[in-house]
Amino acid sequence: MMDTEIDRGLLEKIADLIGKPVGAFNIRKDSGCDGRQSTEHIEITSKEDKPGIDIRIKPGTVGETCYIPVIITKSGLREMVYNDFFVGEGCDVDIVAGCGIHNCGGQESRHDGVHTFYVGKGAKVRYTEKHYGEGDGTGGRVMNPETVVYLEEGASIQMETVQIRGIDSTKRSTKIVCGKGAEAVVTERLLTHGEQTAESDMEIILDGEDSKGRVISRSVAQDHSEQVFYPRMVGNAQCFGHVQCDSIIMGEAKIKSIPAITANCTEAQLVHEAAIGKIAGDQLLKLETLGLTEEEAEDCILKGFLA
Amino acid sequence: MLELQGLSYAVHEDGGELGILNDISLTVGDGRLVVFTGPNGGGKTTLAKSIMGLVRPTAGRILWNGQDITNLGITERARQGISYGFQQPPRFKGLTVRDLLTLASGDGKLSKDRCCQYLTRVGLCANDYLDREVDASLSGGEVKRIEIASILARNAALMIFDEPEAGIDLWSFARLTETFEQLHAAGGATMIIISHQERIISLADEVIVVGEGRLRHRGTPAEILPRILEDTLPGCPVLTKEAKAQ
Numbered sequence: 001m002m003d004t005e006i007d008r009g010l011l012e013k014i015a016d017l018i019g020k021p022v023g024a025f026n027i028r029k030d031s032g033c034d035g036r037q038s039t040e041h042i043e044i045t046s047k048e049d050k051p052g053i054d055i056r057i058k059p060g061t062v063g064e065t066c067y068i069p070v071i072i073t074k075s076g077l078r079e080m081v082y083n084d085f086f087v088g089e090g091c092d093v094d095i096v097a098g099c100g101i102h103n104c105g106g107q108e109s110r111h112d113g114v115h116t117f118y119v120g121k122g123a124k125v126r127y128t129e130k131h132y133g134e135g136d137g138t139g140g141r142v143m144n145p146e147t148v149v150y151l152e153e154g155a156s157i158q159m160e161t162v163q164i165r166g167i168d169s170t171k172r173s174t175k176i177v178c179g180k181g182a183e184a185v186v187t188e189r190l191l192t193h194g195e196q197t198a199e200s201d202m203e204i205i206l207d208g209e210d211s212k213g214r215v216i217s218r219s220v221a222q223d224h225s226e227q228v229f230y231p232r233m234v235g236n237a238q239c240f241g242h243v244q245c246d247s248i249i250m251g252e253a254k255i256k257s258i259p260a261i262t263a264n265c266t267e268a269q270l271v272h273e274a275a276i277g278k279i280a281g282d283q284l285l286k287l288e289t290l291g292l293t294e295e296e297a298e299d300c301i302l303k304g305f306l307a
Numbered sequence: 308m309l310e311l312q313g314l315s316y317a318v319h320e321d322g323g324e325l326g327i328l329n330d331i332s333l334t335v336g337d338g339r340l341v342v343f344t345g346p347n348g349g350g351k352t353t354l355a356k357s358i359m360g361l362v363r364p365t366a367g368r369i370l371w372n373g374q375d376i377t378n379l380g381i382t383e384r385a386r387q388g389i390s391y392g393f394q395q396p397p398r399f400k401g402l403t404v405r406d407l408l409t410l411a412s413g414d415g416k417l418s419k420d421r422c423c424q425y426l427t428r429v430g431l432c433a434n435d436y437l438d439r440e441v442d443a444s445l446s447g448g449e450v451k452r453i454e455i456a457s458i459l460a461r462n463a464a465l466m467i468f469d470e471p472e473a474g475i476d477l478w479s480f481a482r483l484t485e486t487f488e489q490l491h492a493a494g495g496a497t498m499i500i501i502s503h504q505e506r507i508i509s510l511a512d513e514v515i516v517v518g519e520g521r522l523r524h525r526g527t528p529a530e531i532l533p534r535i536l537e538d539t540l541p542g543c544p545v546l547t548k549e550a551k552a553q
Contacts, residue, residue: 282393282395286393286397289361289385289391290390290411291386300402301402304400
């Protein structure tokens with residue numbers, strides 16, 4: 001497990017993993033299982049009918065973390081994976097996913113994954129996924145993650161999705177259905193550069209009374225990259241939803257941001273804000289007066305924005 | 308020591324040339340507190356900005372500690388000990404107050420205690436502000452005080468403040484004047500403050516009235532303050548007319 005320098009580097013980038021994880025984990029490497037451990041409360045099993053795993057978390061599990069990173073180090077490898085999470089009532093857990101591709105060959109490497117969460121009554125989930133690509137091959141690094149979340153009464157998910165660097169093409173889809181009193185908070189951070197393209201399609205459905213949804217999306221598009229965002233919030237009951245998209249555009253990049261809010265109930269309160277702009281000149285000047293060069297100032301602003 | 312020699316700044320407008328700064332020469336000795344005051348549009352900010360390198364003069368020279376810095380960029384001037392507090396500081400999504408103070412101080416491991424000291428001196432409590440982003444969630448007055456705290460953290464040999472009182476409430480303003488007074492008494496820094504406030508003007512070693520791109524009057528606060536009032540009242544034709552009618 002984690003045999004090579006490349007493996008270790010990728011795992012650290014996408015899951016902050018150094019050494020063998022503590023608790024439940026499943027490391028998927030080049031379409032095979034590179035290590036797995038279940039615990040008393042978290043059981044991980046392979047699916048029988050298709051590639052992927054089932055993660056069952058016993059009701060009342062509190063304070064445990066489950067790691068399920070995916071790494072691809074072979075050029076030309078393509079996979080489609082289905083992972084299902086069954087989070088029991090009253091749980092309070094962290095799930096760390098993420099995918100790292102190292103492609104030094106000429107063929108496209110691609111990971112498509114569907115993660116489905118069934119979150120029981122009153123359970124809290126913090127879900128982090130980071131996507132990262134590296135390698136000097138000409139083959140593309142492609143990731144298309146799909147996340148579907150069903151929140152039962154009083155359940156919540158805090159989802160943090162980050163694409164750091166090096167993913168040539170991504171089409172991400174996120175759908176969250178909130179039951180009564182449930183809450184979904186999605187924080188998205190995206191950086192594209194070179195000729196990369198990224199598309200993010202998000203839908204939060206506020207079905208239950210007093211449900212809440214919040215999307216905070218920040219992105220930076222550099223060079224010739226292109227980004228498209230479709231964050232949508234649908235209110236079907238007395239609920240509160242807020243969508244906030246901010247993008248910094250640089251070089252010859254293109255960004256399209258199309259937020260939508262739909263109310264199907266008079267008690268639904270929905271807000272959206274979207275802004276695209278370049279780095280403000282006065283921000284650069286201010287940081288230069290603190291002794292930073294123009295390049296350092298730009299880095300500092302982008303780092304803060306995507307933090 | 309700061310020396311400005313024959314400094315001019317002109318812009319081209321409708322085929323003609325408009326002088327914003329006209330042949331300004333000035334020397335500010337180490338540890339001095341100089342206040343620039345005068346009417347809006349008179350050239351105060353342009354003059355201050357040209358010292359920081361934010362505006363490039365079209366003629367003249369700027370010397371800092373004997374070195375000609377006229378052709379140096381903003382970053383180099385900052386590294387040589389010049390700092391500038393903006394009248395309308397920018398906001399940064401994602402950068403916290405602590406980040407900004409840390410950047411300003413140049414000390415990557417700036418302690419919470421130090422941050423707290425800088426913020427207290429502008430009337431802010433570190434516990435409430437350190438982890439807040441310097442974004443639109445802060446009021447104009449808060450951003451302004453954080454800007455001044457960043458200059459205190461920078462601790463440069465020359466501190467330039469452009470209307471530090473603008474947008475700040477009366478209570479915080481009293482704290483701020485005290486801070487300027489203490490800084491000046493400590494004697495470590497040379498200060499140039501653009502201000503219209505009598506309380507700040509009265510702290511100065513020298514007050515310079517800048518108008519129409521020139522240094523119109525220079526003197527101590529006691530000499531200049533009455534002149535400012537004199538210039539103000541007859542300057543208004545309506546007031547003068549009414550006075551005559553009575």
